[in-house]
Amino acid sequence: MSLYRLRPYLAWAAAGVLTLTSTPILAAQQPWDQQKVTQIASELAEAVSGVRDEFRKQPPDTIASMQANARFRLEDELRLLESETRELMRQLKSGEGLDATQPIYDRIGSLARDARENGRKQLVAEPVQKRIDRAEELWAQLTPYYTNAHAPAKD
Numbered sequence: 001m002s003l004y005r006l007r008p009y010l011a012w013a014a015a016g017v018l019t020l021t022s023t024p025i026l027a028a029q030q031p032w033d034q035q036k037v038t039q040i041a042s043e044l045a046e047a048v049s050g051v052r053d054e055f056r057k058q059p060p061d062t063i064a065s066m067q068a069n070a071r072f073r074l075e076d077e078l079r080l081l082e083s084e085t086r087e088l089m090r091q092l093k094s095g096e097g098l099d100a101t102q103p104i105y106d107r108i109g110s111l112a113r114d115a116r117e118n119g120r121k122q123l124v125a126e127p128v129q130k131r132i133d134r135a136e137e138l139w140a141q142l143t144p145y146y147t148n149a150h151a152p153a154k155d
Contacts, residue, residue, distance in 0.1 A: 030144040037101075037145050038092040044108070044138040045085040051131045052078035058125050074118045081111040081135060098146065105139075105146050112136040 055078055088104045112135045119129050 028144050029147050032098050032145055034092070034095075034097065037142060038089070040138055040141050041085070041089045041092050044135060044142070045082075045089040047131060047134045047138055048078075048082050048085050050082075051128060051135075052082055054131070055124065055128050058128065070118065070122055074115065074122060074124070077111055077115040077118065078132075081108065081115055084108050084111060085135070102146060105142060109139050109143075112139050 052075060055075060084104055084107055088101060088108060091101050091104065112132065115132045116129075116136055119132050124132075
């Protein structure tokens, strides 16, 4: 089987490995630290700021395999990722704690994972893919704080 035919299988295998390594189950739990979590969330919001616009500037001919629906889906995922990370940062800065921000943390993880997988399938330009990867790395840094069920919520 040629490498071209194996590419979809390799992408799925890589996505599976990356998904498993960033699951909350594998993260060491940390006690809730409002200041540290807010700092990481701020870095995350900064990392994805403008990523949708950067993606939109990519000429369609550099992503020849991307169909219009898939391109629009990825663009929307990037829009939501930017919006949700800003909202998480805003909530944390206003003093919201673990319980109040857990749903948005979960949503960001899903969005980052979906954007990463769809970006790789669609051969997104390297600068955009690196920013998506960085967002997922920062989200993973938040994971130990959100997996600690005994953390005191400051809601």
